[in-house]
Amino acid sequence: MRRMKLVMVGNGMAGVRTLEELLKLAPDLYDITVFGAETAPNYNRILLSPVLAGEQKFAQIILNDRAWYETRGISLHLGTAVTNIDRRARQVRAADGTVAPYDRLLFATGSIPIRLPIPGAELPGVLAYRDIADTEAMIAAAATHRHAVVIGGGLLGLEAANGLKARGMEVTVVHLAPWLMERQLDATAAGLLQTALEQRGLRFILGRETRELVRGGKKSGGRVAAVRLDDGSELPAELVVMAVGIRPNDALARESGLFCERGIVVNDTMMSYDPRIYAVGECVAHRGVAYGLVAPLFEQAKVCANHLAEFGIARYLGSTPSTKLKVTGIDVFSAGEFMGDSQTDDIVLLDKKGGVYKKLVLKDGKLVGAVLVGDTVDSSWYFQLLKDGKPVSEYRERLMFGQSGLGNTGHQGKNRAAELPDDFEVCGCNGVCKGTIVKTIKDRGLFTLEEVRQHTKASSSCGSCTGLVEQILASVVGGAYQPVLNSVKPMCRCTDYAHEDVRRAIRENRLMSIPEAMRFLEWRTPNGCASCRPALNYYLVCAWPHEYHDDAQSRFINERAHANIQKDGSFSVVPRIHGGVTTPAQLRRIAEVAEKYAVPTVKITGGQRIDLLGVKKDDLPKVWADLDMPSGFAYGKSIRTVKTCVGSEWCRFGVQDSTRLGIELEHALDRMWAPHKVKLAVSGCPRNCAEATIKDVGVVGVDSGWEIYVAGNGGIKAEVAQFLAKVKTGQEVLEFTGAFLQLYREEARYLDRSVHWVQRVGLDYVKGRVVEDAASRQALFGRLQEALRDQPDPWAEQVRTDSAEFRAIQLDSCQAEGNRDERMAENLPS
C-alpha cells in the first residue's frame, strides 16, 4: 500500500506534538515532511524566559532533536520557509526551491509578534520576543548595553524584563493599561506583582503610550538610543523589546485561499475549509478564538492527530486557558472570569505585607475564575474545579484554604510543591525525591503525569502522591501542564477507548473473550499489556459470569495462584473463616498444616483471619488439600472479609447479632470478583467495634435495625463511609449490600475502590439505583446472586485438577540431550 504524504508547515510545539500523537496512533500511515523557518529543532518556547534569565541553557529546552526526526523517518527542512501552497496540485514550495506534494497538509505556523507601527521601529536594537534568535539577541545586547525598555506589561513583557534585569540591565517597562497583565489580573493582584518586581529593581511606567523610538548618534552605529512617550518624556534605551501581543501567522494560508478570520478557521476536528488541510496551534481560529497558551494547543494536537490517523472520533471543544507567570520566585496564576461582577460571589484574601492575594470567583455555586499571587500551590486544584464545573457550595467556606483545607490527610501541610526541598521524598513507594522529579521533567522535557510516572516511577504505585507530583509538574512546566481529565482517559496505551466504552462494547456486542474484545475494539497491541488484560478479564467475568472462560494468563499472579505473592517469591495462604468465627478443630488443622510445611510466620490479619506466610509455590496445592478449607480470597480484586464484632450474643452493649449477620453476608458474597478488593464489617451497636465506617460496606446495628454505610476506605487516604440507608432486617441488609456491590461491579472502572467510584458518580446516583428504586435494587441483587451461583472454590478446584502452574521443572546441571527420554518421563504430567 502506498503511504500517504503528510506535509507540515511549521516546526513548533503544537505541530510536533501533533506528529507525536499521530505516530502513536498510526506509525505507518504517512511519509512525513516538515518545514521549519527557524534553524533550531523543536524546542519548548515557553521556557525561553528561563533561558533569557540564565536559569536554563538552550540545549535543555530542546524537545525533539534532529535524531528524533531521523529515527522516525521524517524528512526535516530547517531554516526553510514555505513560500507557496498550490492547493490544486496539492504541493508546497519552499524558499530554497524544494517542492513537496501532499495528501494531507498540516499548518502549524504559530504566531508572530505584533510590531508597533511607530517611527524607529525598524532600528537596530529593537526586537520582538518570540523565538530563540530574539532571546539570543537580547542576551547579546545585555552583555554590551545598559538600558532596556520593554514595551508591554503583559506576561511575555514581564518575563522579558525580568530576564534582562537578571542579566544586569536597567529595565523599564512601559505599559499602556492602568495596571500590569490587565488581561489576566485585577488591579489588586497587579499591584502586588508590581511591588514584587520593583523590589527586584524593575521600573514601571503605566498608562503611557510609546510615540517614537529615537536613533542614536554615529557612535552608536545608528542603534536605538531612547524611547519617547506620549507625554514627551524620553527614556534611555539601547535595547527595546516590543511585547505588545501576538497575532496568528496565517499569511501563507490566506495567500493560498484558505478561509481565515483572526487565524485559520478550523472546525472541531481541526480541519480547515479545505478537507485536505488541517491546522493546529496559535495560527488557528477555533470557534472564533486563537489560543496563545500551550495547554490548549496540546489538546488540539491530540484531536488533530486522531483525525489524521483516520480514527475520526475526537473533537476539540475549546479550552479554558490559565496563565502562570514564569518569573522565578514570583508566583502568579489566573484563570477564567477572574474579574468578578455584580452577578458573582467573590471570596478574597489579601495579605499586602506578605505579598499574598487570592481571589476566587463563584457563580451559581461553581468556581468560574481565580487569581492567585504569592501562593499558587493550589492553582492546579482550582483550575481543575473550574474546568470540571462541579458545585463547590458544600465546602465554600474552606475553598480559600486550598485542597489541604479539605482534610486531605495524605499530604496535609506538605503540599507546597515549589517550596519543598529537593531531598523531600515525594513517592514513598518508589523512593523518589522531589529533586529527581524536577530534574527528570527538565532534562527530558516532560509535560504529563503519565510521562513523569514512566520516567521516575513516582506516583506509579499506590498513587497517593499523584496530587503532589502534579503540583511539582505544574510548578516546573507552568502553563504547559495539562491535567488529565478523568472523563476522557483511555484505558491504557493499547487503546483510545475509556473503560466505560470497553464495558459497553463487551455487553452490547456480546464479546466473549479477550482476543475478541481486542479485535472488535481495534486494540493497537497484539495482546494488550499488563494493565489492560486484567481489566478486560474482569469486565468479561462480570458481564458473562457463567459463559466466559476465565483467562488465567490475564490475571495477576495472586489471582492466578490463588495466594498472595511475597517479596521473596513465596506466597501467603489465608483460608476463609466466615465472619472471623472459627472452631478449635479448624485451629488445630491450621496449626498442623503450619507445622507440616514449616510455615515461617503465622499471623492474625487486620480482617480477623489467619495468614500462613512464606509458603513455597510448589507446596500451595498440598497446603490447600491438607487445610481442607475454602479460599479466603485474601489475594484478589474480590470480596475479602466481613469483619464483625461480638454483638448481642455476648456483648453487654450489643443491640444486634452482628456476628451472625456478618457470617451470612460473607456466605452470600463468597467468591465475588470485583473491580478492586471489597471489605465489609458489621458492628452490633453504634460503638462500632468492627470499624464499619471505613469499609466498602459497613453495617452498624442500632436498636431499631441496621444502618448501612458505603464507600469507606481505611487505606492510603482514610475515607469515612457515607450513610446509604437504614433498614429493619438482616435480609434487607443483604439485599441493599448486594445491590450496591453489584452496581459497583457493573459500573466502576477496574482498580477503582468503591470510594473512588462513588466520588465520581455521586452518592445521589447510587441512592437512586439502590435505595429509592426498589425494582432496580432487586434487579441488581438478582444479577449478583445469579453471577455467584455455583462458583467453585478455587483451592478445591486446583487440588482436583492439579495444573502445571504450581510445578517447577527440575533440572540437574548434568542432564543433557543424551538421556532425554528419562527426563521427558519425569517432566510430563502423569
Place this chain on the structure above:
Amino acid sequence: MSEWLKICPLEDIPRLGARVVRTAQGDVAVFRNAEDELFALADQCPHRGGPLSQGIVFDRRVSCALHGLTLNLDSGAAQAPDDGCAKKYRVRLDKGVVFLNLGA
C-alpha cells in the same frame, strides 16, 4: 557447557505464560508468547529480584509480578525509560519439544 537440555513439551508452558526450570545455576523462566515464540531469562527481576516467571506476558514482553517492571523477552533488558537486564538464555523448539541451553 553448551548443551541443549530437554525441558518439556510445548503444551506444558501456557500460552502468554511461563514455567520455572530449576537448574544448578538457579531458576530459569521459560516464556511462551501468543505466537508460540519461546524465551528464557534468569527468573530474577533486575529491579528487586522478583520471579519473572510469575509476571504477565504480552507481545514480546513480561511485566514483573512484584512491581511491574517490564522487560523485553528477546534481550532481557528493561523497557525504557527503566534500566537493568535479566540474564538471557538460549531456548529452542524442536518437534514440539522445548530445549534450553544454559551455556554462554
